Amino acid sequence: MxxxxxxxxxxxxxxxxxxxxxxxxxxxxxxxxxxxxxxxxxxxxxxxxxxxxxxxxxxxxxxxxxxxxxxxxxxxxxxxxxxxxxxxxxxxxxxxxxxxxxxxxxxxxxxxxxxxxxxxxxxxxxxxxxxxxxxxxxxxxxxxxxxxxxxxxxxxxxxxxEGASDFYRDGSYQGGxxxxxxxxxxxxxxxxxxxxxxxxxxxxxxxxxxxxxxxxxxxxxxxxxxxxxxxxxxxxPFYDSYHRDRSADWDAIDVPVLSCGNWGGQGLHLRGNVEGFVRAASGAKWLEMHGHAHxxxxxxxxxxxxxxxxxxxxxxxxxxxxxxxPAVQLQVRHVDATFTERGEDAWPLPSTRWTKLHLDAAGSSLAAGAPDAAASAEFAALGDGAEFSTPPLTEETEITGPLAARLYVSSSTTDADLFLVVRVYSPTGDEVVFQGALDPHTPVAQGWLRASRRRLDPELSTAHRPYHLHDRAEPLEPGEVYALDIEILPTCLVVPAGYRIALQVRGRDYVYPGPSARLSNLKNDLTGCGPFLHNDDRDRVAGTYDGHTTVHTGGDHASYLLLPVIPGAE
Known part of the structure; x- marks a missing residue:
């Protein structure tokens, strides 16, 4: 050279x-x-x-x-x-x-x-x-x-x-x-x-x-x-010119694009690559999605x-x-951390069967049918929350694509932060986690929302990808029930028969119930979310975020998780 x-x-x-x-x-x-x-x-x-x-x-x-x-x-x-x-x-x-x-x-x-x-x-x-x-x-x-x-x-x-494209939503203020x-x-x-x-x-x-x-x-x-x-x-704290100046202008991007994202990059190295592929104006663009470390x-x-x-x-x-x-090249993930390569024509995948699993607080369950009876699950607003689970699956099920949830929520205060974690458990009760972009114990999928930032962009929102404006705060009336549409970042996993799928609604970052890890270039131990933590006391002030949060299910409050189920999983 x-x-x-x-x-x-x-x-x-x-x-x-x-x-x-x-x-x-x-x-x-x-x-x-x-x-x-x-x-x-x-x-x-x-x-x-x-x-x-x-x-x-x-x-x-x-x-x-x-x-x-x-x-x-x-x-x-x-x-x-x-x-x-x-x-x-x-x-x-x-x-x-x-x-x-x-x-x-x-x-x-x-x-x-x-x-x-x-x-x-x-x-x-x-x-x-x-x-x-x-x-x-x-x-x-x-x-x-x-x-x-x-x-x-x-x-x-x-x-x-593996690079974010929206300075606000992808990394600075996840879910606000x-x-x-x-x-x-x-x-x-x-x-x-x-x-x-x-x-x-x-x-x-x-x-x-x-x-x-x-x-x-x-x-x-x-x-x-x-x-x-x-x-x-x-x-x-809101999406303004500061964040806009540090984000992509999708309509202006017209060069060929190969966007490569990581299923385990929920903190910074996933959402932007998918958004870039979907929204860039380029007529020549491809998406590649993989696993492994960052x-x-x-x-x-x-x-x-x-x-x-x-x-x-x-x-x-x-x-x-x-x-x-193919426009989309997937490394399809399996529970043993192996991958199968597959091409697809578009994102979300054209064959997606959008499947609602309804929450039922009475039995902490997830099921296809909405429960008739109303129930609720209350938890400390800064705590580990409530978890809702399916019974063991009767057949192998592939979940590939963006996820979302509609939750009916009330708070004892004027706001609440929601941390959503999609978890998968083996027949022995062990949680399935993966080597993520940075954290070796990364859960299947995550999403976030501050309830006061619930306002949606009507032009960009879809059922499977709620898009929040994040341009103002709209405080809650304590005790009143609100419908919150929550973006959960894309995932990919072939879930075997006998395994369970669960949605945990938390009041703080996910923590893997096992050993932590460390990288020399990061300050904090890796305990499940890598370095992407939401623990700034100046942002989650006492008196507003430390009350009690309630998830309402059934009846008029049909809370659900939306899954992208792909027929004919391998």
Whole structure:
């Protein structure tokens, strides 16, 4: 490879960002795979994220085979696996991070404009064929949706791998309830590699350069050069221009899209990929849904081959039959954590049999018929709630697609937070959980709603995907019963006969009743929801969220869970 370190890329306001460029030893122009983000291009994957690296190498040995791993970085492509196939790989440190000076403001319009200009810079180099593709995980996926909304002329295709697209609904305020994820992420993964931290940021083993720039800034200067992300989010509890500016503009996204999501990415790495596939204006778009942990599959032979076939078609014009593949490629999940690959024509799946299971508080049951008699289940509003279960299934049942619930709820106070968990139990009573995007004990599906945010968008809502406006609070009248339509994020599972399906309605985050786990880049132990917790006391204030919540069933209050049942499960 030809490698150019720390190449200057000047922005419209004069700030010079820094990029590393890996390209073939050839004089001909080649297409570009680009990433722009805050994780420091000089920080090796193995050093910066050691527990994730060890797990990936152990469980997916093909991820570290066929490469020296010298240039492996967190959540971006390995140039040793791409450059030999005729691609240039460009990594840009985003403004204020790594070796790029400036003020850190993640996902802001300033960052998105920078990314736009970096795409145009790469598309106009003499070694570029003028086609730039974007490919990366998480942050490097989320900002693909944003920059594609600006339509850079040299942007030719995007592959957002497990990345949110709605800054409010996908990660900051799930169901209107504030998540503390971004606060902790900022401390652990961005501030640690902010431009100017000096030797504490380490040195790039390939260049010997300081990973975070040659300037040394004191604590006050560092703080002045970054936004307070947690405070920014807390200051915008409703979906307003702040969140809109950090989200996709679906009508503007017209380039080919390969959107890849994770069944176990309920906190950040699932909803946005499905929404992106369904709502992007592009006439050439595909959805791929898989399981496993968040980062490894991207680097496996499966992931790299999938990505290359997509980009070969749209960055090289190779006639490889990509357009003939099904619009939706599923890794159908089984209770033993194995997968069966299957293609489908659309999302939700055309064969879906939408099935209502009604709650009955009298017997804590879920059943096809609505109970005639009214009943109720009351629980502490910050507690573990009430659970409703089917009897053992009489036949194998596949559930694949978006879920929803309509619950009739009252509160002893003026608001209530609802945490919905779809659970599956084996004949011996053991809960079926999976290695999720981050948490090794992730439940089958989750949804959230703050009752005061119950107002729906009439244009975007469907029976299987309630879409909440989140533009105002409408307090509850204590004791009054309200109908709440609640989005539950998509899932996929073939449930064997003899297993039970349950819906738990909780007042706090799900907790797996077993051992926790840990990743080196996260603050909290992983207890079932990964780092995506809703435990900010400033958001769930005493006197409003610590009363009692009641779920009403039967009679005039036919609460139900809506399941996407797929006939003819394998």
């Amino acid at each position: 030809r490698i150019e370190w720390d190449v200057p890329v000047e922005m419209d306001d004069g700030v010079v960002l820094r990029a590393d460029v890996f390209r073939p030893v050839t004089d001909g122009p080649v297409p570009v795979i680009m990433t722009y983000g805050p994780y420091a291009k000089g920080l090796p994957f193995e050093r910066g994220y050691p527990s994730a690296w060890k797990a990936m190498a152990r469980d997916h040995p093909d991820t570290v085979a066929g490469t020296s791993n010298t240039y492996q970085n967190w959540e971006v492509v390995d140039p040793e696996k791409w450059v030999p196939d005729g691609y240039a790989c460009v990594r840009v440190d985003s403004r204020g991070t790594g070796r790029s000076p400036g003020r850190v403001d993640p996902f802001s319009p300033r960052e998105t404009r920078d990314f736009h200009d970096c795409v145009e810079w790469a598309g106009t180099r003499d070694w570029s064929n003028g086609r730039v593709g974007l490919n990366g995980i998480s942050y490097y996926a989320m900002n693909q949706w944003q920059v594609a909304s600006l339509r850079p002329p040299h942007l030719a295709a995007i592959c957002p791998w 309830i504030r998540s503390t994820f971004w606060d902790n992420w900022y401390d652990m993964q961005v501030k640690t590699v902010q431009y100017g931290v000096g030797e504490t940021g380490g040195r790039d083993p390939n260049t010997g350069l300081l990973i975070c720039g040659d300037d040394l800034l004191d604590a006050a200067e560092l703080a002045a050069n970054r936004t307070d992300l947690g405070a920014d989010i807390a200051a915008h 980062w490894p599959l991207f680097y496996t032979d499966y992931g790299v081959d999938l990505q290359k076939r997509f980009f070969d078609r749209y960055l090289k014009d190779e006639a490889n039959g990509w357009e003939d593949r």
